[in-house]
Amino acid sequence: MTKTVLLLGATGKIGRHSAAAFWNAGWRVREFDRARDDMIEAAKGCDVIVNGMNPPNYHDWAGIIPQITTQVIAAARASGAMVVIPGNVYNFGHVSDEIDQDTPQTPCSRKGSIRVEMERAYRDSGVQTLILRAGNFIDPERNGDVMSMLILSAIKRGRITTMGDPDAMQPYAYLPDWARAVVSLVEMRDQLGRFEDVPFPGHCFTINELRARLAAELDRPLRLSRFPWWAMRLASPVWELARELREMRYLWDMPHRLSGEKFDRLLPGFKASDLREVMLAGLPPKIHPDQPVPAGAQRGLASGFSGTGPDHAGALDRPV
DSSP states (O other): OOOEEEEESTTSHHHHHHHHHHHHTTOEEEEOOTTTOOHHHHHTTOSEEEEOOOOSSTTOHHHHHHHHHHHHHHHHHHHTOEEEEEEOSGGGOSOOSEEOTTSOOOOOSHHHHHHHHHHHHHHHHOOOEEEEEOSEEEOTTOSSOHIIIIITTTGGGTEEEESSOTTSOEEEEEHHHHHHHHHHHHTTGGGSOSEEEEEOOOEEEOHHHHHHHHHHHHTSOOEEEEOOHHHHHHHTTTOHHHHHHHHTGGGGGSOOEEOOHHHHHHOTTOOOOOHHHHHHTTSOTTTOTTOOOOHHHHHHHHHOOOSOSTTOOOOOOOOO
């Protein structure tokens, strides 16, 4: 029997890679259009709901995330579907250590507190929920991820931007790997608990390690430049995004990683992408040493997902 997944935020980076992974695994992919669709109706007949939907306004998490959470829980209850949430490390505050499912959640930011409350709502709802918790997402399609937008934004000019301590170990989640892991985990959902918090180990490296790898691959010296936090401070009174970025600045100076113990226990045969591929994924195609197919064509050719399969609704939703 064909299984069906409903994707919320289908045209964002979570939704696009989830669509390809589920499609390749033989699932029927249904995309939610929040400008047009009723979520409870859209979820009817679905086995899984992947919530890749973010507030359209980055600053209004406190108002919009509880609304989205209430909607998703209602849709999951009505359909009996499992919910998948892309988790992050905001929940833990200052933890310069390995983070696992038992790490105390002591957020030091407003966004972290909102995430804790959101996850608690899913836990208390009784809806089967999987949180696949990850570090910084890396999208090979360079779709709004921190690697392409910030760290490698000046790579053509020979510069890598460091958001904090360039020797601080940071966790990264390569989105095609994360999406494949989601599919593997939901296909064993009958063996999972009602609420599963699974850290996704992904890949870990420092900005200096990234610089060394890219310098060798591109055969040119690369300089480090500091992110202009001073400008964010000056702009904060009049620019909301600057205030939001400053709130999460501490993460870039905090060495941390996500434990692979639970993930490896659940998916012992999972093979992550090669570190080289992950580190090079944020490079613009014109300077990528492997000269990949352009992002849009690459997705269609590599995944076989065209966006015109069963239940495709042409979603307009794009998380920020």
